[in-house]
Amino acid sequence: MATHVRYCLGRLQDALAIGVLVRRSTRRWVLPGQPTRAAPPLLAGMTARRIHQKMRAGQRFHLAWQDDDRLVGVAAMRDDTHLFQFFVSTRVQGQGIGCQLWQRTMREAAPGGLP
Helix, strand or coil, X not given: CCCCEEEEECCHHHHHHHHHHHHHHHHHHHCCCCCHHHHHHHHHXXXXXXXXXXXXXXXXXXXXXXXXXXXXXXXXXXXXXXXXXXXXXHHHCCCCHHHHHHHHHHHHHXXXXXX
C-alpha cells in the first residue's frame, strides 16, 4: 500500500533535497547516451546552491513528500509559464504521484487556477 504523499511549494530549506532528487534522476534517466561533456554543466545547475538561487529569483518548485519526509517528486516552474524540471523518484513511479504533482503544478500556473 502506498504511503501518504504531501504536496506543497518548495522552501529555501528544501533546496538540498531537491538537488539530490533531480541530480539522481538526471544521472539515471537523462545522461545515459549523452556526450560525457554534457553532464558537468547540466548537473551544475541542479546543485542545492543553484536551486536556492533560482528560488530567490522567483522560480517555484512544487514538491511531493512521503510521510517519512522523503522527497519523491519535483516540478519546477519559471515565471509560472515554463516547466523546466519534472522528476518523480523511480521508487514511487506508477502510484499516481506524478499525475497529482502535474495537476497541482498546472493549477498553480494557470491564471486564476483551474476549475
